[in-house]
Amino acid sequence: MAVQPYPLQFKAEMKERVWGGRALEQFGLELPDGAIGEGWMIGDHPNGTTKVVNGELAGLGLDEIREQYGREWFGTRGFSEKNGRFPLLIKLLDCNDDLSVQVHPTDVYDRLPAGELGKTEMWYILSAKPGAKIIYGLKEGIDRPAMESAINEGRIMDTLQEVSVEAGDAFYIPAGTVHALCSGVVVAEIQQNSDTTYRLYDYDRPGLDGKLRELHVEDSLNVIAYEGAGAQRMKTDGVGAGEWLSIATSPYFQVEKGIVEGPLALSTSPESFVILVIADGEGQVRYSGGELDAKAGQCFLLPATLGDYELSGSMTVLRSVVPA
Template sequence: MTVKPYPLQFKPEMKERIWGGRALEGFGLELPEGSIGEGWMIGDHPNGTTKVMNGELAGKGLDEIREGYGREWFGTKGFSEINGRFPLLIKLLDCNDDLSVQVHPTDAYEGLPAGELGKTEMWYILDAKPGAKIIYGLKDGVDRAAMEAAIAEGRIMDTLQEVPVEAGDAFYIPAGTVHALCSGVVVAEIQQNSDTTYRLYDYDRPGLDGKLRELHVEDSLNVIAYEGAGAQRMKTDGAVAGQWLNIATSPYFVVEKGIVAAPWQLATSAESFVILVVADGEGRLKWADGEQPVKAGECFLLPATLGDYELSGGMTVLRSVVPA
C-alpha cells in the first residue's frame, strides 16, 4: 500500500513509576490509574512501542512503520546503525518525587544487553515548582576512588552537584553524566532509543512492589565520566519568534527551540525525520495534503519525505533531528 507521507501522532505508552504523579493529565493525556512518571510519546523499543493514532496508518506500531516505510520516511540518517531501530525515544516525565541518582552507558559499554544502545539524552523543563532542582554531575575532584568511598560511607549526596531549575531550562546529558531529576518538575526528554539506567542511589525507599529497587553500583562506577562528558545547560528565554535556537547538540540528535507567533514556513530534508514536541500554547500544523490543530504536550513524527510544512498560532515548539 502506497501512503503519502504525513505527520504521525502516536498513542503514548504510559509507565507507572514510584516517583510519578498525575501531572501529565494537564496536557489532556489519558492516564491509567497509579503514579504515572513517564509517557513514552514516540517509541520503538521492546519495552514500549507506540502506535499511530491518526491518518491512514492508524493502529500501526512505529516498528511496523520502520519495517514498511522506514528507509524512505526516516531519512538517510534516521536509523540506529547498531540495531536498525528508530534511533530516538521521546518522553514526557512527571517528577512528583525524586528520581534515583543514576548514570547511563555509552554505546561502547561491554555490559549493555544485546541490541541495546547507550543513552545520551537532553531535558527541556516544561514546568517547575518554586525551589525545584536537579542533580547534574559531580563536584570537582570526585574520582572513582572518592565515589566508591562515599557510597561505602553512605554520603554519596556529598559528591553531587545540585542545580536549581525553572521552566525553559535545557540540559544536555551525555552518557556518563551522573544525574537525577528531583520532585516538582515536568520534563520533555529527547534521548537515544535505550532503556538502560544504572542506579547509584535510590534514597533507601521501596519500589512499587514494596521492595528496595535494585542498584547497579559496579556498572555505574564503570561508566561514569569522572572528568566530565561534555554536559551543558542553558537558559532558553533568548529564543526569538520565527528563529530556531539550538539547545542541545549530540552525535545522536540536534534539538532546537522555536517560538511560533506568525505562520512559519518550514521543510523536512532527505537526511532525517523531524520530531516536533509542542512545549506550550496551541496552533496548527499544515502540510501539502492536510492540516490539524496541535497543542501543548503533543508530539509528531514528520517523515523526511514530507517536504514543506507550516506552523501557525501561538506556541513553543521543540524540533529534533538526527545530525547529518
C-alpha cells in the same frame, strides 16, 4: 497504493513509576491508575512501542512503519546503525518525587544488554515548582576512589552537584553524566532509543512492589565520566518569534527551540525525519495533504519525505533531527 507521507501522532505508552504522579493529565493525556512518571510519546523499543492514532497508518506501531517504509520515511540517518531501530525515544516526565541518582552507559560499554544502545539524552523543563532542583554531575575532584568511598560510607549526596531549575531551562546529559531529576518538575526528554539505566542511589525507598529497587553500583562506577562528558545547560528564554535556538547537539540528535507566532514555513530534508514536541501554547501543523491541530504536550513525527510544512498559531516548539 502507496501512502503519502504525513505527520504521525501516536498513543502514548504510560509507565508507572514510584516517583510519578498525575501531572501529565494537564496535557489531555489519558492516564491509567497509579503514579504515572513517564509518557513514552514516540517509541520503538521492546519495553514500549507507540502506535499511530491518525491518518492511513492508524493502528500500526512505529516498529511496523519502520519495517514497511524504511529509509524512505525516516531518512538516510533515521536508523540506529547498531540495532536497526528508530534511533530516538521521546518522553514526557512527571517528577512528583525525586528520581534515583543514576548514570547511563555509552554505546561501547561491553556489559550493555543485547540489542541495547547507550543513552545520551537532553531535558527541557516544561514546568518547575518554586525551589525545584536537579542533580547534574559531580563536584570538582571526584574520581572513582572518592565515589566508591562516598558510597560505602553512605554520603554519596556529598559528591553531587545540585542545580536550581525553572521552566525553559535545557540540559544536555551525555552518557556517563551522573544525574537525577528531583521533585516538582515536568520535563520533555529526547534521548537515544535505550532503556538502560544504572542506579547509584535510590534514597533507601521501596519500589512499587514494596521492595528496595535494585542498584547497579559496579556498572555505574564503570561508566561514569569522572572528568566530564561535555554536559551543558542553558537558559532559553531569549528566543524571539520566528527564531530557532540550538539547545542540545549530540551525535544522536540536534534539538532546537522555536517560538511560533503566526505562520512559519519549514521543510524536512531527505536525511532525517523531524520530531516536533509542543512545549507550550497551541496552533496548527499544515502540510500539502492537510492540517493538524497542535497543543502543549503533543508530539509529531514528520517523515523525511514530507517536504514543505508550516507551523502557525502561538506555540513554543522543540524540533529534533538526527544530525550528519
